[in-house]
Amino acid sequence: MTEHFPSKIGLSQQFSCSYLPQQNEQLLVILDPNCYTPERFEALLELGFRRSGDQIYRPHCPKCSACQSIRIPTKLFTPSKSQKRKLKKITQEFSFTVSHKEREEYYPLYEKYISLRHYDGSMYPPNKLQYESFLFCQWLPISFIELWHNDKLIAVAVTDTMPNALSAIYTFFDPEYDSYSLGNVMIMAQIEHAKKLDKEFVYLGYQIDSCKKMRYKSQFLPAQRFVNDVWIEQDPPQ
Structure with a gap:
């Protein structure tokens, strides 16, 4: 470095x-x-x-x-059997697209997600200013990985683009489709997008082992963690 x-x-x-x-x-x-x-x-x-x-x-x-911090070396990542089942279920009924500009459908979906899934958190109640100041950036290109059910938008993964990496900023989705494990599915979509762009890493943000809301990140292997200012290999969950 x-x-x-x-x-x-x-x-x-x-x-x-x-x-x-x-x-x-x-x-x-x-x-x-x-x-x-x-x-x-x-x-x-x-x-x-x-x-x-x-x-x-x-x-x-x-x-x-x-x-x-946790990151996925994209060329080494292989979905687990469970993750493959989730992807297969999704691809049979839904379609992925990538946009490089915001759509008008995004904010209503974000508002619904925060209101129904995170009503007990610091981001509730949602508003347009909070949404814009949190997700968007003037100095960095952003991709929006979208999941559609026919003509209905059901998930968006806001993703930063750098020369050699992608960074997962935030995913929001329609809680009515919660049974499809959309948070996990959208991470896999980001990893697949990174592979297509020949990016070395996908950064998933911060991992806190004692926080239940973040435990899903440990399911993506192989991974690396930034511990004491050094990147180390992630141990599989027990």
């Missing part, structure tokens, strides 16, 4: 963690405008950073190190 840790960095105030309520969260925030390019952002992904909206950040919590 040739990228050095940025010199212009801010430190946020502490606030309650939305994943581990007993902990306080604090963030390192990139202040150097030269870092806000696809190439520099990809190097920062390798250092455990991520983006929310236009801002690049990394957890820097005073008493907790539970957040660990």
Whole structure:
């Protein structure tokens, strides 16, 4: 890794963690405008950073190190038997497309997803400003991997594109189709899209082992975790 840790960095105030309520969260925030390019952002992904909206950040919590970046080496990934069954079920009834611009159908689907699936979380109640400031970015190309049931949009995976990697930002879907394991299916769609583009990695964001909402990420193997500033191979779940 040739990228050095940025010199212009801010430190946020502490606030309650939305994943581990007993902990306080604090963030390192990139202040150097030269870092806000696809190439520099990809190097920062390798250092455990991520983006929310236009801002690049990394957890820097005073008493907790539970957040660990996780990435999938795309050329090594092979779906498990369970994942193959889920994909087969999906492809028999649905179709995938990739868009490079927002559609008007996205926000109503996002609003429905947050309202029905995350009504107990920090993103509820949803609104258009929150949706735009969280998902979109002015300095980075974004792809929207879509899943359609005939002419009905049922899932969107918002995906950042860098020279050698994709980064999964957020997936939202119609809760009425919950039985199809759409969160898992859309990760596989992102990995497949990365393979087609000859990208080396798909970054899945942060993994917190003690958080039930994040455990699905450990099902995608082989994977690598960023632990103590080094990428290590992910152990299979017990």
